[in-house]
Every structure is written in C-alpha cells, then in structure tokens.
Amino acid sequence: MSASDILLSAKGLDVTYGAKRHLFGPADGGNRVLHSVDIDIRRGETVGIVGESGSGKTTLGRALLRLVGLSAGTIHFDGRDITRLPDTQMRPLRRRMQMIFQDPMASLNPRHTIRRILVEPLLLHGLVTDREAAERRVAAILDRVTLPHACLDRNPHELSGGQRQRIGIARAALLEPDFVLADEIVSGLDVSTQAQVLNLLKELSRDLGLSMAFISHDLSVIRAICNRVYVMRHGRVVEEGDCEHVFAAPASGYTRMLLDAIPLPEIDPTWLGRETAQEDAA
Structure with a gap:
C-alpha cells in the first residue's frame, strides 16, 4: 500500500x-x-x-x-x-470530512424543515449557484435515500427514526x-x-x-x-x-x-x- x-x-x-x-x-x-x-x-x-x-x-x-x-x-x-x-x-x-451522528434528533435542527436542513449547506459551501439548483440536488438525493419528497416540508420530529437517519446520510452525501x-x-x-x-x-x-x-x-x-x-x-x-x-x-x-x-x-x-x-x- x-x-x-x-x-x-x-x-x-x-x-x-x-x-x-x-x-x-x-x-x-x-x-x-x-x-x-x-x-x-x-x-x-x-x-x-x-x-x-x-x-x-x-x-x-x-x-x-x-x-x-x-x-x-x-x-x-x-x-x-x-x-x-x-x-x-x-x-x-x-x-x-463529514460526520453522521448517532442521534439524528441531536444533529438536525428541530425548528427547521428538512428542506432548509438540506438546501442551506449547499448554498453555504458554494456547491450550487442558486436555490433552484440546490432544490434539484436535494430532490435527487432524496430519491437516492428512498425518501418521499413530501418530507421536505416536515420538521425532524415528524419523521421516523429511520427516516431521520437517512436525512443525516443525505445531508452528508450532498456535500460531496x-x-x-x-x-x-x-x-x-x-x-x-x-x-x-x-x-x-x-x-x-x-x-x-x-x-x-x-x-x-x-x-x-x-x-x-x-x-x-x-x-x-x-x-x-x-x-x-x-x-x-x-x-x-x-x-x-x-x-x-x-x-x-x-x-x-x-x-x-x-x-x-x-x-x-x-x-x-x-
């Protein structure tokens, strides 16, 4: 090696x-x-x-x-x-260098929608040029982690534990x-x-x-x-x-x-x- x-x-x-x-x-x-x-x-x-x-x-x-x-x-x-x-x-x-946490409720802001949780890091790190491009990438990663797009307008507490963990995975993967x-x-x-x-x-x-x-x-x-x-x-x-x-x-x-x-x-x-x-x- x-x-x-x-x-x-x-x-x-x-x-x-x-x-x-x-x-x-x-x-x-x-x-x-x-x-x-x-x-x-x-x-x-x-x-x-x-x-x-x-x-x-x-x-x-x-x-x-x-x-x-x-x-x-x-x-x-x-x-x-x-x-x-x-x-x-x-x-x-x-x-x-991303981290996926043991407790997704502790790592996902309870006051933010899933849409905001996923879109804002893309904009913050300059991985997209505008919000429309960010929305497209978020939609694609939701398909990858087998989550319905309807969850974007929910807050973390409205999802099951497995769904929240897949959101944590999606957030990490989005940042390449x-x-x-x-x-x-x-x-x-x-x-x-x-x-x-x-x-x-x-x-x-x-x-x-x-x-x-x-x-x-x-x-x-x-x-x-x-x-x-x-x-x-x-x-x-x-x-x-x-x-x-x-x-x-x-x-x-x-x-x-x-x-x-x-x-x-x-x-x-x-x-x-x-x-x-x-x-x-x-």
Missing part, C-alpha cells in the same frame, strides 16, 4: 481529558483516553472501529475530524498535515465529501431498519467513492459493511486487519471474547426495499 492510496492517516494519537495546563511546561494529570493510536484509511474503503463502551472509539473518530484536541500525535488528510491547522484553514476541509465518519448510527434502530441504513451506506460508498470510518459496538454491523476493522480496548488498538481474517481467526483474546459474546446474524439485503416501502407508507 503506497502513501497515495491512503486518504486519512493518524499516528501516535493521544487524547487526555481534564489535564491541568501550566504556564510553562506540558499539561499533566487528567484522564488519558487514547494511547498512541495508529490508523490508516484508504481511498474508497470502509474501516470499522469496534469496541465496548469506554474503549475510546468515539474519541478516536472525533480526533480524526479534529473535533477534540490532541495531547500527541499527527493526522494527515489527503497528504496534508492537519494536526495543528487553525480553524480558518480547517473550515474549507470540513466539507470534505471524501471521508465520512459514521458514529453508532444504527444502534437505536430495529434490525430491519438497520439493514436499510447499512445497505444505503454501502451503495453510496460504492457509487460516490467514499472513504468511511464506521464506529460500532456491534460486530455483526461491522462485518456487514466494513473492509477492515480496528478493535479497541481501553484506548488502544488491540487488533487490526481485514474483516474476513479477523472474524475467522482473531489474534487477540479480547476480539475472541467479543465474537463469543455477540451473535453475528447475516443481514438480508432484500429487507431494504421491502421495509423502506412499509415505513414510508406508514
């Missing part, structure tokens, strides 16, 4: 919360959450980050997006060192990102709705050439969508490799424990069309 194959690379990431800062010398104390974590994400691949609650996986994801401060380590995006870029220089990169971080986005959904969302993400990743980091505690979800997986425990990566190899022959005792503790059912892709139609008709 050459350096040009890697879109996002992090080396030696440390994150410590609550450290005491001093006028002279380094900060000390606090709770060290990440311990010298290395991770590479290739262009066009989906990488799973899995572990129990408190393993540091969400902190790692937010660190990759520069949403939490680093105590040590470096992050390179598309060959550029972004570790210490000021906000003014990070802002143009934010469009290329290179990298998407999906943080536990199916954990609150029933199994059939999980299947819809996972198949949708796989289709978008394939068609748009996205690189993705998918954070989950559920190994069956990781197996369904990811090419490679990083297994985390206590803020450290304890195993990394192709999903097929890691699931078939885990090298870490912790990974074996996770596999033994969690059933790994197959996800039936035919659920996507059937359940989506049922949900939209409800």
